[in-house]
Amino acid sequence: MHVFTTAAALQSFVEASRRAGRRLGLVPTMGALHDGHLQLVQAAAADCDDVVASIFVNPTQFNNPEDLRLYPRLPEQDTALLAGAGCTALFMPGVEEMYPQPTVLHFDFGPLERVMEGAHRPGHFNGVATVVSKLFHMARPHRAYFGQKDFQQVAIVRQLIADLSFDLELVVAPTIREADGLAMSSRNRRLSPEARAVAPLLHQVLEQAASQVRQGLAPTQVQAGALAALAQERQFTPEYFEVADAQTLQPLAHYEAGRSVVLCVAAHLGGVRLIDNIVV
């Protein structure tokens, strides 16, 4: 596995690979890899001739400096995991390499970013769209792999690709969970044993809400029930629970035939912010 720290080195690898007619997959990550990431790499390795994984803790998508400071960083362990999963090139740039000068342009995704993560993390999706655009330009993938756990991020990236006519295919892989249902996340490492013990409640609440949606319970009742269930466990501080249209991400007043519903939740647990979702 090649390891590149400069865009120029990555770009010459990618250019040579494309010239040789090879198909390229990109798996953008912020490191501290778990099985969710590795399954993205494995999926890319199954589809593509070369797999580029990037590890970059992107400062511009963090609205909370403490969250950025505490974000886990495990480059040696990550490198070994990626090599084992079929990654052919690892791109691990520093902040200076990705942002040699201050960024002036801002992305606005309208209603798509006025809800949920976008509403609670000002500037988050501008940072995501900026770094994803950069990574697309540096790695020039035929396919880019993202996990469904970051549901709204996937919607934003899908819109970015469509609106700017990026010539690549977005592949979305299902959320990978621990045996007890907790969605895998790099932030899970920061949970204390007490917090980790109650963390699966997030997924249980989503499952219960999904079954209520299937039974036709009104969105506001589903939402209220889910927030009440989370409030039962006093270690949790819920941030939002939304019953939304899975395409537009806008909160639903009532269900419409033929349209998927997504349930999304964010909550703080012992100083760690967790998100999860389920599509009904």
Added chain:
Amino acid sequence: MHVFTTAAALQSFVEASRRAGRRLGLVPTMGALHDGHLQLVQAAAADCDDVVASIFVNPTQFNNPEDLRLYPRLPEQDTALLAGAGCTALFMPGVEEMYPQPTVLHFDFGPLERVMEGAHRPGHFNGVATVVSKLFHMARPHRAYFGQKDFQQVAIVRQLIADLSFDLELVVAPTIREADGLAMSSRNRRLSPEARAVAPLLHQVLEQAASQVRQGLAPTQVQAGALAALAQERQFTPEYFEVADAQTLQPLAHYEAGRSVVLCVAAHLGGVRLIDNIVV
């Protein structure tokens, strides 16, 4: 010369060209070509193995529907001119091809677009940045050629390339002028003989202002003098005349050593909006 009307056809041409190790130049235009455009194509042909020119009257960068409706369209004549200038592939898509679905994302370039064209044409640079991003992704050029006549557009495209790490080089070519000094523009075709006769005043005013800047006359005085000179010719309705920093495009209160000054003007002349600029 190939003529493509779909992004897919252009992309396979470009992919084959790049795979063969050929260098690609892109000249994005809105058609109704004049010598300014053709010199961009000739410059690209001198530098690159393949030259893609695009002709697309981009609706999203027109804030004025009448301006869009009246924008000159001369596809047959343009095609012949491009073939003669060394263009190897012409991309002439329809609106449906460029915008198969409504665009959701908006670009905001901050102070760079709060002045001059950006201030007077709301949404203009969002449309420019969107269509330029699309064309870059469809044509994948090593180099992209723009004319200095659209000075603020060049600044926006330079920022777009830097901020999203587009892997290409921006080439800016000097404004090409008629013998009497009028900057070449597709919109000049719409000038009546009476308007055309006085049109060179725009450039004369810029030249006079430039000489005042060189003499150290204060920016506000240069501006006032230029607007007064334009008002002498009653066919002109000046929109703005700015003495600005050539990098940031912000209006200058006073000159700073070592920084270039740009003088930019926009004026209506017999129902046609003209712009011009000069760097001091």
